[in-house]
Amino acid sequence: MIAGKSLYILGFLGAIANALPEPAVPQVTAPAKLEERATTCTFSGSNGASSASKSKTACSTIVLSAVAVPSGTTLDLTGLKDGTTVIFEGETTFGYKEWSGPLVSVSGTDITVKGASGATLNGDGSRWWDGKGSNGGKTKPKFFYAHKMFSSTISDIKIINSPVQVFSINGAKDLTLSGITIDNSDGDVEGGHNTDAFDVGSSSGITITGATVYNQDDCLAVNSGTDITFTGGLCSGGHGLSIGSVGGRSDNIVDNVHIENSVIKDSDNGVRIKTVYGATGSVNNVTYKGITLSGIAKYGIVLEQDYENGSPTGTPTDGVPITGLTLDGVTGTVKSSATNIYILCAKGACSNWTWKGVSVTGGKTSGSCSNIPSGASC
Numbered sequence: 162m163i164a165g166k167s168l169y170i171l172g173f174l175g176a177i178a179n180a181l182p183e184p185a186v187p188q189v190t191a192p193a194k195l196e197e198r199a200t201t202c203t204f205s206g207s208n209g210a211s212s213a214s215k216s217k218t219a220c221s222t223i224v225l226s227a228v229a230v231p232s233g234t235t236l237d238l239t240g241l242k243d244g245t246t247v248i249f250e251g252e253t254t255f256g257y258k259e260w261s262g263p264l265v266s267v268s269g270t271d272i273t274v275k276g277a278s279g280a281t282l283n284g285d286g287s288r289w290w291d292g293k294g295s296n297g298g299k300t301k302p303k304f305f306y307a308h309k310m311f312s313s314t315i316s317d318i319k320i321i322n323s324p325v326q327v328f329s330i331n332g333a334k335d336l337t338l339s340g341i342t343i344d345n346s347d348g349d350v351e352g353g354h355n356t357d358a359f360d361v362g363s364s365s366g367i368t369i370t371g372a373t374v375y376n377q378d379d380c381l382a383v384n385s386g387t388d389i390t391f392t393g394g395l396c397s398g399g400h401g402l403s404i405g406s407v408g409g410r411s412d413n414i415v416d417n418v419h420i421e422n423s424v425i426k427d428s429d430n431g432v433r434i435k436t437v438y439g440a441t442g443s444v445n446n447v448t449y450k451g452i453t454l455s456g457i458a459k460y461g462i463v464l465e466q467d468y469e470n471g472s473p474t475g476t477p478t479d480g481v482p483i484t485g486l487t488l489d490g491v492t493g494t495v496k497s498s499a500t501n502i503y504i505l506c507a508k509g510a511c512s513n514w515t516w517k518g519v520s521v522t523g524g525k526t527s528g529s530c531s532n533i534p535s536g537a538s539c
């Protein structure tokens with residue numbers, strides 16, 4: 162239907178252009194009612210992505226049915242009309258190219274993005290995986306930009322084998338992601354790296370609920386933002402539920418983060434806050450409640466103010482204070498080679514912490530914690 166309408170408009174333009182002396186360019190506006198109609202548009206196959214990108218503002222519901230996105234292109238659903246619904250059906254695939262992506266990008270207000278039953282977005286990441294993630298080797302496309310999404314929801318999306326980072330949530334407000342599954346477990350043996358599930362920056366009112374994540378980096382990483390909630394999640398194989406790294410970006414404020422009722426297993430870390438060495442910013446009012454750990458390989462709880470990409474310096478700095486940190490019911494076990502709890506604060510830079518029901522066992526007790534605020538312990 163859309164294709165027919167476009168042809169009609171093109172033909173009409175051509176007819177006018179032929180009839181007029183040049184250089185006049187006719188201004189033809191689409192029929193006024195077109196945008197107000199409830200229009201379901203279905204796109205599929207190898208032309209589906211470009212057709213959807215072209216026609217997106219004429220559709221109130223966009224169905225992407227087994228779309229094969231060509232290499233080096235974004236399935237571009239930015240600038241959708243208010244109230245648009247996007248439904249993924251079947252398997253969405255992506256061509257191979259070394260580029261930075263994203264493979265999918267969505268923006269708009271009152272947008273609903275959802276996966277139909279059995280739908281998958283398959284990154285086939287092994288084509289890029291070389292164990293180096295975003296630190297080198299092949300340039301790998303990021304997967305899904307949820308930038309500038311307002312009062313919107315993304316639900317029941319299943320992503321398989323992302324080349325590198327999965328969801329980038331930036332400049333968003335009042336966005337809920339529910340029932341998201343990210344299964345990058347093939348990357349455990351095939352070289353997946355930096356496959357962060359949810360990276361949040363400069364956003365407010367973000368709720369991530371019921372996520373299931375198998376990956377090789379942070380399950381959640383909040384670099385900046387306010388009023389961020391993560392509940393009912395399962396994180397496996399990665400680096401834990403993280404705040405940070407905070408510092409050194411354009412926005413370095415983290416405020417009001419609530420992480421509750423989640424399981425972290427077979428991961429490098431459980432609960433993690435990392436602020437950047439020598440940087441400025443703040444981390445305030447962060448709560449971890451009802452977090453269960455098992456099979457943790459490095460640190461059950463790690464709170465450090467000495468972070469640098471690659472390796473921490475070992476010397477904490479006070480430019481990004483961590484205040485109002487509540488740990489309530491953080492329990493479980495780490496591997497015997499791991500450290501139960503590690504706290505590396507600069508003098509006076511960690512305060513007003515409340516810890517209750519914190520019990521991490523099975524590993525070593527750290528001998529190098531520093532400036533532990535009252536209420537907490539290593």
Ligand SMILES: *[C@@H]1O[C@H](CO)[C@@H](O)[C@H](O)[C@H]1NC(C)=O
Nearest residue numbers: 388389416417418419446448
């Ligand atoms: C702390 O953050 C929570 C949300 O996680 C919010 O409900 C609460 O009002 C915040 N507390 C203060 C003092 O701002």
Ligand SMILES: *[C@@H]1O[C@H](CO)[C@@H](O)[C@H](O)[C@H]1NC(C)=O
Nearest residue numbers: 446447484485486487513515
């Ligand atoms: C301490 O942190 C809590 C949140 O955990 C907050 O409600 C309270 O206002 C903070 N107190 C001070 C003195 O900052």
